[in-house]
Amino acid sequence: MTDHTASREPELLTITEAADLLRAPVATLRYWRHLGTGPRSFRLGRRVLYRTDDLHAWIAQQHAQALDRR
Template identity: 60%
Template sequence: MSNTENFLQAADLEQLTGIPAATWRYWAHKGTGPASFKLGRRRVYRESVIHAWIAEQEAQSGKAGQL
């Protein structure tokens, strides 16, 4: 059984979400946003973590709209 995971960088996340790569880098620097880590010299995000984070943002947004 293969346990492969895609790792995304800020530029990938910009294409995926429309949020600028600079914002992803800023959030990582501040310790906010989804979890990331250094892989060699590159900061990466697990694709599964990003999808979970997006779902969480959507759920929080839905709650705010119901108030």
């Protein structure tokens, strides 16, 4: 029996789902995307998508930067 969970691709989230995860308005994610300061995202057709791994990495980076400023 093969374990498929170890090689599973990261889950893709829509901008609305990513905003829910970050507890931020969708408009904020759009603005961050415009500025190039938010979490990594990409277009698939007409949709903007976020990988959960990228969102969690961005959150960790923001946390580390906040600790460094103390």
